[in-house]
Each structure stands twice: as structure tokens, then as C-alpha cells.
Amino acid sequence: MKEYEDLYHQILREHESVFAAQDQTQLEAALAEIAAAGRIFVIGAGREGIAARSFAMRLMHLGKEVHWLWDDTTPGMTTGDLLIAVNGSGCIGHIDYLLDQAGKTGARRLVITGAPAERTPSEAEMSLFVPAMVYKGTDPRTIPSKQPMGNLFEQHLFLLFDLMVMLLVDRLHETPQTMEARHRNIE
Template structure:
């Protein structure tokens, strides 16, 4: 392949769009359905992640709140304790992020259901989760050979793809929960 530095803007964006198309095509829709059922059923939802994938996770938490789900970003000081009936969504790209694994283990002691979203489902945490969603995009430090490879640095493809995938999930949930965009907008912060 030609060196990235020699590629034009047009060549790069077409290449990146093709990477995302391949990830979407490889996505297991049954896992997405299971994830959505868990979200709908959950009394409360707690979300965590770190780095760029954590930023995508936090944006997902915001949209879940706009859907009317009581949702907490784990690092906020006002986050309550977890309990049975709640859902803990953990984004753990390559499955070996130490403090994320610690939080995952501690949450397991509360009786909460745990969903791990990952690009490395064969690692320890995803295997121990009650549920996992494998996003088949190249992830930073990942070793799963089933992921779509990327010309981008580090975990860019996985991190970018989370934003797109989470937005699609929210759109599907809007329909499944019989909500309108107006109802979502009514929950948007109104003091800006």
C-alpha cells in the first residue's frame, strides 16, 4: 500500500469510509439486539470507559438519558451505588485496561448486569461479563485477528466507530421505545 503521507484528502476519506463500511458489515446484529433489550430493561444505567473510547461512551450515556433512561457516568460525584436490576456498560477496547477491569470486578459484587463493549472479546473481562458486544474494528494494542485492519494510528478506527454505532443504536432504541425526537429534545439541558 502507498504510504499514508502521500495520499490525498480524497483518497484518505474514501479509505476511512471503506474501513467503517467493513466494520458495519461485520457487526453481529444479534449482539446489538441483546444490548438494546438490556438497555430497555435496565432500571438504571451506569457507563464507563477511558481515553477516546471513553469520550464516545460518555456521549452514548448522554443520549441514553435523552431517551429517558436514568443514566450515570461512573466518574461523576453524584453517581449513586449500583444494585441488582441496573446495567453497567463498560467500554474496554482491548480488554486489558487495569482500572476498567477493577471497576468491572467491583461492579460484579453489587449484582448489576455487566455489558462489555470491546474490540478484543477473547480477553479476560469480556469473557467474564454477563454480556459483551464485539465491535470488529482495529483497537489500540488489540490482537484479535477478526477485526477490520486500519491504516489509521492506534485505536482510531474503533474509537471513531463507537460514535457511529452508538448513534445508530440510539436511533433504533428511539423506535423500539416508541419515542419521538421531540421527546428526546425535551430532556436536553435547557439553560444553555
């Protein structure tokens, strides 16, 4: 099918453009923040949240103590902790609230977004701008997409998070074997 081939080539070109436009200085700073964190708390909503949750899982496989913020067993935050908030458009109200609350605990805050000019990244200690078109995003530096809504941003999070995990393996003195040893073993 010609349409199928045209679409997957378009999607691959879009992702390649986002990777090429990624600010590697910001990426390096985010990796250093994650590596240094005592405990990591993660939050996101919708498809962005699903990508964020998959990242939380891999961070746990890397040996980090990680909590999904809405889980009932999540402990309180304190100094030395890191909140990673995926807030694509920068305008997700309950994530804004959680960022404010986390700031009161002394935890550091990393916002991963496609709209860094919005409120939340300016109030967090760190922001990682992912230059992919995001749903309701307004930043003109994002790579445009022929895909609907925020597909490009949401898909790219999965790829970027997996790349970040690969970059963290050596920094955290991990191997595929040590990661696999932390995988759930009661399936």
C-alpha cells in the same frame, strides 16, 4: 487534494467493512439489555471514554436514568442496574476493577470491546464485539485500518452508538420531540 480524497475514501471503506462485519445477534442482545435496564452506569477511558460519554448523554435523552461512573453524584449500583463498560483492548486495569466491583452489587455488565478474548468480556454477563482495529488489540477478526492507533475503533463507537440510539427510539416509545425535551435547557 488527491491525498485528502484518498484518505477519506479509505476511512469510509473501513467503517463500511466494520458495519458489515458487526454481529447483529450480539447487537440485538445489547439493545434489549439497555432497554430493560432500570438504571445505566457508563465507563470508558480516553477517546473510547469520550464516545461512551456521548452515548450516556443520548441514553438520558431517551429517558433512561444514566450515570457516568466517575462522577461524584453517581449513586450505588444494585440488582436491575446495568454497567456499560467500553474496554477496547480488553486490558484496561481500572475498568477490569470496576467490572469486578459491579458484579458484586448484582448489576449486570455489558462490555463493548474490540478484543472479546481478553479477560473482562468472559466475566461480564454480556459482550458486544465491535470488529474494528483497536489500540493494542489482538483479535484477528477486526477490520484492519490504515489509521493510527485505535482510531477506527474509537470513531466507529460514535457511529455505532448513534445507530443504537436510533434503534432504541421506537423500542422505548420515544420521539425526537421527547428526546429534545430532555436536552439541557440552560445553555
